[in-house]
Amino acid sequence: MTVVVVTDSSASLPAELAVDLGVLAVPLHVLVDDREMREGVDECEIDYGTSQVTTSAASPGELRAVYERALELSDGDGVVAVHISRQLSGTWEAGRHAVRDMDAAHRIRLVDSLSAGLGTGLPVLAAARRARSGETLDVVYDSAVAAASRGRAFIVVNRTEQLRRGGRLTSAAAFFGSELVTKPILQMVDGRLELREKARTRSKAFTKLVAAAVDAAGEDGAAVAVQHLGAEDAASTIATQLQSLIPGIREVIISEFGPTLGVHLGVGAVGALVVPGGCG
Template sequence: MIKISADSTCDLSPELVKALDITITPLGIVVGGENFHDGVDIFPSDIFRYVDKENKTCKTAAVNVYEYQQVFKRLSSQYEAVIHICISADFSSCFQNASVAAQDFDNVYVVDSRNLSTGSGHVVFDAALMAREGLAPEEIVRRLQALVPKVEASFVIDRLEYLHKGGRCSTVAKLGANLLQLKPCIEVINGKMTVGKKYRGRFDTCLEAYVKDRLCDRTDIDYSRLFITHPQCTPETVALVKRTVEQYAHFDEVYETNAGCTVSNHCGPFTLGILFKRK
């Protein structure tokens, strides 16, 4: 059997992780000098409390080489092969660290998803399905590398305070966006985060326009699966997005997942994206 493992940044739900038998390696979260592990002893609600109510700064920390070695040591002895999928190397040193750790094992393979959140989650999901089919590890890795550039990941952000506190948005840009009610679309392109279209108005109204822009009149979409991923949006907002998705596309599977601490720390509670694959 082949074991699939992934960084916690893949943002797959606990139910999917269990159903697909995926091992999750948590990234670190540092709060005021105290170290936590994403999804283990710290969760997005904690991040929002620290930032909004206690005015603390939270930082993400990559999984280090030793931590990966311990995971790979345990799994490689139990399985024919281990395939680990990382957050984009342009976002974190996780891929570099995992690659170094994998050098100690003949049956561990590391894949750079060139993405984050359920953008990586698509790669992890497909890897698990391939492992179930009994494909050879080298073939799975080859197919995953071909899949990576086909994943389309983007999010709309309601508030820029979190990007500002993380150094990814200037004070002037934040104030201008707030005054104009601008909601930027953050896209992952070639493994890097870029700012796409800026929507204007209420968050829910912007999300409707965003979903239309992403799905309407497309001929290159793979309709097998779509993730709706967010840290803490209301059920009403998520229901609106689901209805809007159904207006423009018919996916075989639509999964709602909650973004983990990494996305939450950089984007804040009211962020939502639809993530899917191209043909």
């Protein structure tokens, strides 16, 4: 058999791509009042403007069940689990606890993607493609770690209130002054979400977003992803711009942020994610 790659639902991989590469996803949780829903499994009707919606990581038991299934599917070749940044979610730590007492713990490797959304999904693709080609556990693991370390993520949001309230934004909000007259551009740095710069209008924020992604992609080809929440037209436009501006672009994936990220980012969020050198 081959190594099996596992991730969590926040990675936002298009379903057909995950199925084609044999990637298993553990659902994270969205809590609305007294209801708990599993992302990607249960129907989630969410009012992203309310403060009554929260999220939670997968439990060690949930992760262990999927790891065990993946081990069985790999016929002992092993499992590489690539999860959302441990700075943003307890999922990676829960995975560590899940593996600790397993008999085949030495055949399971955990990777902190240092990112979220398709910033996690692109390293998953790098690992899964190596696995599909029959590479060893060490090679598959190293490919995920390398893609995660090269990856860069930039996000435009309308407001940072939800991120600050959830403790997922590290920089001082005073950096921006009034968000009523500026649009924040965020970036992932070592797994943390930080304020990068500001723009006076949404269109200028998107221009800065594209410029940051193009600069990060370099000139030797890159894998690119664009994500959004309720901003399909803007995401499509940005993807087209990136395709024309990044030399030797390897692939472009467009998808919507799932509920566990959308709750914190808010409607209108758009992200650009790049892995220089690609995920092949």
